[in-house]
Amino acid sequence: MDTMVKLRDLSKTYRRSDGSAVEAVKQINLEIYKGEIFSLLGPNGAGKTTTISMMSGLIAPTGGDAFIGGHSITKEPMAAKRLMGFIPQEVALYPELSARRNLLFFGKMYGMHGSDLNKRVDEVLAFIDLTDRQKDKISTFSGGMKRRVNIGVGLLHRPELLFMDEPTVGIDPQNRRRVLDTVKQLRDEYGMTILYTTHMMEEAQELSDRVGIIDHGELIALGTQGELTQQVREEDQIDFAIDGRGWSSELEARLLQEVPGLTRVAYAPPGHGDDSAGEESLAALTAFAARGRQALPDIIRILNDAGVEVHSVKVREPDLEAVFLALTGRALRD
Amino acid sequence: MRAIIDIALNDLRIFFSQRGNWISLIVLPLAFTAFLGWAMGREFGSTQVRLDVADLDGGPAAAGLINRLAASSDVIILCPHENDADNVCHLDNGETALTTEQGINRVQRGRSDALLVIPAGYGQAVQTGASAQLDYYSLEDPTQPSPILQTVNAVLQKVNSAVVAQQMDMAMLEALVGTDAGSPLADEKTRTAMAASLQEDAQRLLDSQPDLVIFKSTAPMETSSLDQGFGQAIPGMGTLFVMFTVLGGMVTLLRERRQWTLQRLAVAPLRRSQILGGKVLSYFSLGMIQFLVLFGMGAVMGVNLGGAPLALLAVMTAFVLCVTALTFALAPRMKSEQQAGGLSRLLALTLAPLGGAWWPLSITPPFMQTIGHLSPVAWAMDGFQTLIYNGGGLPDVLTEIGVLLAAAGVLFAIGAATFRVGE
Ligand SMILES: Nc1ncnc2c1ncn2[C@@H]1O[C@H](COP(=O)(O)OP(=O)(O)O)[C@@H](O)[C@H]1O
Ligand SMILES: [Mg+2]
Numbered sequence: 001m002d003t004m005v006k007l008r009d010l011s012k013t014y015r016r017s018d019g020s021a022v023e024a025v026k027q028i029n030l031e032i033y034k035g036e037i038f039s040l041l042g043p044n045g046a047g048k049t050t051t052i053s054m055m056s057g058l059i060a061p062t063g064g065d066a067f068i069g070g071h072s073i074t075k076e077p078m079a080a081k082r083l084m085g086f087i088p089q090e091v092a093l094y095p096e097l098s099a100r101r102n103l104l105f106f107g108k109m110y111g112m113h114g115s116d117l118n119k120r121v122d123e124v125l126a127f128i129d130l131t132d133r134q135k136d137k138i139s140t141f142s143g144g145m146k147r148r149v150n151i152g153v154g155l156l157h158r159p160e161l162l163f164m165d166e167p168t169v170g171i172d173p174q175n176r177r178r179v180l181d182t183v184k185q186l187r188d189e190y191g192m193t194i195l196y197t198t199h200m201m202e203e204a205q206e207l208s209d210r211v212g213i214i215d216h217g218e219l220i221a222l223g224t225q226g227e228l229t230q231q232v233r234e235e236d237q238i239d240f241a242i243d244g245r246g247w248s249s250e251l252e253a254r255l256l257q258e259v260p261g262l263t264r265v266a267y268a269p270p271g272h273g274d275d276s277a278g279e280e281s282l283a284a285l286t287a288f289a290a291r292g293r294q295a296l297p298d299i300i301r302i303l304n305d306a307g308v309e310v311h312s313v314k315v316r317e318p319d320l321e322a323v324f325l326a327l328t329g330r331a332l333r334d
Numbered sequence: 335m336r337a338i339i340d341i342a343l344n345d346l347r348i349f350f351s352q353r354g355n356w357i358s359l360i361v362l363p364l365a366f367t368a369f370l371g372w373a374m375g376r377e378f379g380s381t382q383v384r385l386d387v388a389d390l391d392g393g394p395a396a397a398g399l400i401n402r403l404a405a406s407s408d409v410i411i412l413c414p415h416e417n418d419a420d421n422v423c424h425l426d427n428g429e430t431a432l433t434t435e436q437g438i439n440r441v442q443r444g445r446s447d448a449l450l451v452i453p454a455g456y457g458q459a460v461q462t463g464a465s466a467q468l469d470y471y472s473l474e475d476p477t478q479p480s481p482i483l484q485t486v487n488a489v490l491q492k493v494n495s496a497v498v499a500q501q502m503d504m505a506m507l508e509a510l511v512g513t514d515a516g517s518p519l520a521d522e523k524t525r526t527a528m529a530a531s532l533q534e535d536a537q538r539l540l541d542s543q544p545d546l547v548i549f550k551s552t553a554p555m556e557t558s559s560l561d562q563g564f565g566q567a568i569p570g571m572g573t574l575f576v577m578f579t580v581l582g583g584m585v586t587l588l589r590e591r592r593q594w595t596l597q598r599l600a601v602a603p604l605r606r607s608q609i610l611g612g613k614v615l616s617y618f619s620l621g622m623i624q625f626l627v628l629f630g631m632g633a634v635m636g637v638n639l640g641g642a643p644l645a646l647l648a649v650m651t652a653f654v655l656c657v658t659a660l661t662f663a664l665a666p667r668m669k670s671e672q673q674a675g676g677l678s679r680l681l682a683l684t685l686a687p688l689g690g691a692w693w694p695l696s697i698t699p700p701f702m703q704t705i706g707h708l709s710p711v712a713w714a715m716d717g718f719q720t721l722i723y724n725g726g727g728l729p730d731v732l733t734e735i736g737v738l739l740a741a742a743g744v745l746f747a748i749g750a751a752t753f754r755v756g757e
Contacts, residue, residue, distance in 0.1 A: 056601045059756040081603040092594035094344075098349045108340045109602040153598070 004161055005055065006031035012050050012217075024050040027064060031194055032161075032210075037187050039204035040197040042214035043321060043332055048197040049089060051214070052165050055195070056086045068161065082110075085159035089166045091146040092153075095139035099130055099149050099275040102138060103156060110157035110209030120156060122302050128152040128182075144175030151182065161193045162186065168203065183207055183332040201332055202319045213324060229318045235263060236292025238299070240313040244270050244283030244309035252307075259298040261290040282311055337604055337711070341612025345586075349620060353391060359620070367567045367628055370692075371637075377561025384423055384446035385482055386413045386437040386593045388449055393457030400452075400492055404490045410482060413446055434469075441471055444696060448472035448482045461529075463501045481555040493535070499536035504529055564637040569718035570691040572628040573653060574682060576621045580657045581678035583617040584665040588674050591755075600755040610753050614658055614746075621654035640721040645728035649717035652738035656710045659742040662749025685709040694719070713737045 012025040025047045031036040040048050053059045055066045057077045065186060068080035073112040075208045093102045093301055103121045112120060125131045138146060147167060154162060164183065168176045185205065186192045204211050213221040221228050245266075252265050269282040289295035292315045303310055324332045349355050387403070389396050404412050413423035414430055421428070424445045429436065437449035451469040459466035468490065474480045507528070511517050519525050590596040599609050629646070632639055639646065660681075668674040686692060689711025695703045706712040715736035720726035 053756060058597055058600050077607075078603045079512065082602060084601075086598070086601040088597060090594040090596050092598040094348055095593070096348050097344075101347070105344045106339070106602070109337060109599060109604060111603065113336075275377055 002034040011063030036209035047217040085154035092262040136202040240285040243309040342615035345616035371564035371567035391456040395457035496537035500533035577682035584674035653714040659745030666752040
């Protein structure tokens with residue numbers, strides 16, 4: 001897989017005016033692959049903004065370096081910056097100017113001019129669905145509309161790589177939905193690589209190909225969601241809807257004996273489980289296994305051998321919240 | 335370069351998109367300048383010069399001379415004799431008579447323009463036809479013709495001529511009538527009365543003759559009182575409002591960091607010098623616009639702004655550069671927009687009067703003039719005065735421009751080294 005971003009021992013120590021030091025980011029190493037959505041997940045104050053600010057050349061690292069498309073952000077900032085779009089956590093727009101004026105100005109700052117720029121601004125306005133409000137001042141916009149313009153500015157120069165720092169903070173669920181869909185659209189339709197920071201587990205879970213969990217400036221976990229949850233050896237929960245007529249305690253014993261990793265089985269006769277609502281004749285079987293997906297074929301084979309018909313299967317992996325809890329002993333939202 | 339201009343243009347667009355800024359850039363400065371220009375046209379622009387007279391004689395002849403001097407010209411105010419309720423003589427303690435020392439001191443301090451000393455024994459000398467020497471002190475260039483001195487001489491000429499005429503008349507009378515006992519001239523009383531009457535006639539005759547030289551107006555006073563007032567008010571209010579406008583850039587810089595638009599520039603593929611350059615250019619432009627608004631008003635009103643517009647522009651440029659540099663040297667030290675706003679107003683309101691923006695430094699005591707030159711306003715005002723009042727050109731204001739540019743250089747170096755975007 002091609003690497004788009006590489007962090008090597010990236011560190012930042014802030015000096016407060018009283019002389020004390022804040023180690024906001026501690027020697028982070030990671031790679032972000034081309035075309036993926038990579039989430040940096042961590043509670044407030046974890047160091048997400050500091051990390052993304054160093055990666056985008058906004059602040060200088062006190063240690064290590066970040067490479068964007070192979071260009072060091074500290075040594076070849078111009079080449080690195082041309083590859084990236086940046087969407088800050090704040091709505092970084094001029095409130096006195098119209099949406100269009102803001103887009104035109106920042107487009108110029110990326111070296112675009114004339115009819116090229118005008119055409120691109122039209123495209124971006126259409127993409128963020130604000131063509132009809134383009135002449136209105138930003139100060140008259142709702143929070144969600146401002147967020148959309150904020151995102152639009154980062155897209156102007158068609159960057160390969162997009163940094164988004166908590167783009168859904170402070171907006172309503174409808175606009176949040178819109179932003180999340182946009183992020184996926186940018187990856188799927190435009191092939192962009194996206195670094196997305198958030199303190200919300202659900203967002204990371206929905207969007208990410210891979211996740212880095214950051215806490216107190218340290219990268220404490222890194223990988224796909226599956227890899228992360230496996231790391232904490234949390235059990236998967238597998239929900240089956242079966243024809244209960246072939247069920248027996250011998251079958252339960254056989255499952256526990258023959259399926260590796262299976263630790264527990266719970267059977268609920270028809271009418272008891274609410275999962276199978278509407279299918280009165282079906283029973284619910286719940287199995288817990290360390291590696292749910294690997295256990296699944298064995299379980300189904302054994303059920304088939306016993307003549308138990310399987311109507312549906314649902315594997316519920318432990319979520320990132322659980323991972324964070326296991327690693328830090330705290331909930332993400334603390 | 336293109337990015338620098340684009341940044342500056344964008345800043346100007348934002349500035350002018352706010353109605354409040356039109357008021358503070360155009361309406362208020364014009365209103366203040368107009369008010370001050372007319373007010374000062376009356377105060378400083380009165381076409382008068384002060385001539386101190388130390389009357390050490392105190393007799394009727396000296397009083398007569400003083401009256402004649404007083405009547406000779408509307409332009410010359412005799413001090414303390416013609417002082418008024420407004421203390422036009424700038425007397426320190428409302429003196430009714432001056433000694434020679436006081437007079438010299440006043441001339442040196444610029445309280446008056448010249449001093450004429452009428453010596454003790456003047457009356458006696460006039461009567462006996464002996465010569466009486468009057469001392470004249472001033473800071474005027476001795477190689478230049480002095481209008482005050484010319485006026486004094488013209489008056490003295492007539493007084494002396496009257497004395498000469500009277501003595502010739504008496505000599506003729508004595509020749510005709512004789513001075514033996516029995517002749518009316520033998521009686522001392524009659525003789526004195528006769529002499530006095532002859533001198534009066536001679537004086538009256540001479541007074542009825544038109545003067546050859548009449549001092550109507552001194553060289554700097556060739557300007558109208560409108561020019562006089564606005565010649566001070568336009569550069570004065572100009573420097574004040576340039577400081578308000580440009581130093582206000584500190585607030586804008588902090589606001590741009592708060593609203594993250596500055597950071598957005600920092601992550602764009604721009605060099606730090608381009609961002610800094612754009613910001614400097616935008617505040618510099620605002621300062622120049624501020625000056626041009628006021629000088630433009632003066633030009634439209636027909637105020638005499640001197641004959642060297644390019645030199646005027648050079649002084650403006652140097653001053654605006656200096657204030658812009660000060661803005662960028664201070665901005666990184668500001669903790670909040672409130673602090674920056676407070677400091678910019680405080681600086682404008684101290685540097686302006688200190689440097690003579692509200693009244694000419696020349697009417698302040700010497701030590702205030704020295705201290706005043708710590709303010710860039712003083713150097714700019716010196717330059718403007720040379721160009722507007724004294725008909726100077728670019729070579730005459732190179733010192734002022736040099737000082738302002740040197741200060742700008744140092745301050746820019748500090749500003750450029752400490753300009754920060756991200757942290
Ligand atoms: N300019 C700064 N000076 C000092 N400390 C800072 C500064 N910016 C951030 N910090 C500190 O660094 C840590 C990480 O902050 P930040 O990167 O903003 O976290 P996040 O974006 O994950 O909420 C926090 O403890 C914060 O207080
Ligand atoms: Mg943050």
